[in-house]
Amino acid sequence: MTDVYADLAAFQALPRTSSLALSRDGNRLVTCSASLDPKGVRWVPALWEVDPTGTRPAVRLTRSGKGETGPVFAADGTLLFTSARPDPDGDSEDDAPAALWALPVAGEAHVIASRPGGVSGVRTAAGTVLALSDTLPGAIDGEADEQRRTARKDAKVNAVLHTGYPVRYWDHDLGIGQNRLLAADLDSPAWRELTPIPGRALHEASTALAPDGRTAVTTWAVSVAHGASRSTLVVIDTVTGERRVLLDDPAADLGSPVVSPDGRWVAAISEQLSTPTEPVDSLLVVVALDGSGPARPVAVGWDRWPAEHHWTPDSEGLVVTADEGGRRPVFHIDIESGQVTRLTGDAGHYTDLQVAPDGVSVFALRDAVDAPPAPVRLDSRTPDQEPVALQGPPTAPTPPGSLAEVTTTAADGTTLRSWLVLPADEGPHPLVLWVHGGPLGSWNSWSWRWCPWLLAAQGYAVLLPDPA
DSSP states (O other): OOOTTTOHHHHHTSOEEEEEEEOTTSOOEEEEEEEEOTTSSSEEEEEEEEOTTSOSOOEEOOOOSSOOEEEEEOTTSOEEEEEOSOOTTTTOOTTOOOEEEEEOSSSOOEEEEOOTTOOEEEEEETTEEEEEEEEOTTOOSHHHHHHHHHHHHHTTOOOOOOOSSOOEETTEEOOSOEEEEEEEETTEEEEEESOSSOTTTTTTOOEEEOTTSSEEEEEEEEEOGGGOEEEEEEEEETTTOOEEEEEOOTTEEEEEEEEOTTSSEEEEEEEEOOOSSOOOEEEEEEEETTOOSOOEESSTTOOOOEEEEEEOTTSSEEEEEEOBTTBBOEEEEETTTOOEEEOBOSSOEEEEEEEOTTSSEEEEEEEETTEEEEEEEEETTOTTBOOEEOOOSOOOOOOSSEEEEEEEEOTTSOEEEEEEEEOSSOSOOOEEEOOOSOSSOOSOSOOSSSOHHHHHTTTOEEEEEOOO
């Protein structure tokens, strides 16, 4: 058997698992696994169903040349996802954008809604579907957007006139389109324009939908001095489009809204902006959805930065992940008392939390410095537990070699820690010091891009100092 870590091409071709979606009854769990296309030039994601009990092997649900992403379950068990694959009932072009598809419990997948600029960020509740779509400025609806796109294409125009900031995000320039928030009824999916003139307010937006499907919560970027912006939270009626500000803190970016199951509260992350004298900080806050009171911090004094959070079914607690000591454990936080309980006791890095309707089982993707992402099950009542591995899609094998934790103490008494990756064979080995970008990040997860096991397969020991 070929050591895939010693063969860069073989390693690059390994399938990669991401995202989780749990059905409303807790009986179905779906994940996404991406593999290289036959030419080896493009990743093609597919949806797989994972047995929540861990008894049965994973089953592939979708297969196409374009791939499928963004799985989410409707109340009746229908699996919604986005895909640019051809519509068998339409005249899809090769460069068609991603549409909204539905895969019923019994039956074939079919398109239920589309937009000229594609569909993303799908949420659903009580028969309402919420989504984001890239739309050209001035278009009053999807038909007008299509006409404008066709006119630009026919005239071979690709210029962009920027009249404000931002004009670039991360590693790419922004196009002429602007994200809009749309809503529709699943039984008659005609899009309602909720934000007809958003500007860049919904760029990289994070959204949530209340259980009644009538209220959406989303981040809303506002411009500040020197071409910068910060994020607020707004509430939007999914029928009328009426919008009101829910949270606006001049000293913070607000994001990751999640509405409680009883529809009363919104949990969000408040990232305190840095100043010349104070570093950034990140807090978990809760605010009434109706805006009847100010936001209040959760778990005051907890010295951790929340990464992901989900409500428990009784709306009395939150299941949260946060970086800690070279790991990203799962925690339970009691909203009323602020008590924090660490649920995982291993070296795992957990993402994509899904809380079962019984409030007991918590599903997640677990990875670590020495393990690629894979689905697991946790018990919300048990502290410091080991996860139960589920049978997920194929992924990378366990890397050869070993992983050790190395610590030392600085002159001021601060503990400095790192991971040490060692080859499988006897030493001595040349040492590579792999410096993390830091200082706010942590070496605590699997990386396909910065994988130390590729070096270990070539005989190197790799030291990964943790800047956090």
